[in-house]
Amino acid sequence: MAAEFSRRTESLLNRADAICEHRGANLTELRRHILGMILDAASPTGAYELLDRLRQTRRGAAPPTIYRTLDFLLEQGLIHRVERLSAFVGCVAGCTVDPDGESHTHAAQFLICRKCGRVAEMQDHDVTSVLARVAKEAGFSISTATIEAEGLCSTCRTAPATRTRSN
Amino acid sequence: MAAEFSRRTESLLNRADAICEHRGANLTELRRHILGMILDAASPTGAYELLDRLRQTRRGAAPPTIYRTLDFLLEQGLIHRVERLSAFVGCVAGCTVDPDGESHTHAAQFLICRKCGRVAEMQDHDVTSVLARVAKEAGFSISTATIEAEGLCSTCRTAPATRTRSN
DNA sequence: CTCGTCATGTTATAGTATTACATATCCCGC
């Protein structure tokens, strides 16, 4: 009795299955379910919101249930954490299959719309490389970078408000 | 009976006094004291750590005491929040005096060392402008950006561990 | 003087995340 997700989400989940299998990682039903909830959401989702939804089908769920799963999904590069929102989104790249099988912090950048709350993910090489270069000039070697911009998306800049952040 | 800070900190505090006076902002003794604690620390400092220290001299201090003050200092551009650490650091620019007197989200980038926990602030124009350009291409206009890189600083890359993150 | 504004005090609570230990499951080698 797996939860019903959108067609798009199901497709991404199938891809995640393949990726994990390829890596020897274990995308259990719990992990798959939580990943599905994250992928299905229009906006980044908080850990406790995921927990509430999970409880609808899994009675004993508790914070560690969620946080452990999120850790797994983060390690696998299937989701990202948006620091400014303390919330989680699916990795838009769906995560490319990587034969080396190791940790995949795709450098990502997020554009967070103040008005509608939607978050767009970019994976722009220029941004990543400029930051890496500048850091290197300072003698610093980067492992992972968080890049999050807040502002207005194209829709909200031109249109009257139609949708609030809480949606 | 103001707290004793390092010479460098005192100098920055004097500068902050001047900046606030110039803007008509009120850098009260409480605000000045907390700013001093932040400036004096070697690494970013959490709100509750500041609270603990503050309590040594101010009996009734409570979370709002700290958070309100942090809000003020953030608005004045005298400190930054490091999202990945939920902690606060002084703004390295000391904050340039700005005759327009209004909010000054200096675009800053942080390099967080995994080993020693120190955080270096950069204000690199290339990083800022590339991000702005790329966002604009996506139809997005940026108000503020968080850019935080984690990795190893030059000292920790070359030297054996001498100092832990908790210092 | 008294009203408004700003700064701070005080109590309570909300929201986010982790620790520690218990249980279950599965696979592997014997």
Added chain:
DNA sequence: GCGGGATATGTAATACTATAACATGACGAG
């Protein structure tokens, strides 16, 4: 089949981060 490790999940308690709501104090403008 059985013991034993590795992995996954359950369960209870707690720590850490942040805000809400209302009270008090200090001080200048009119």
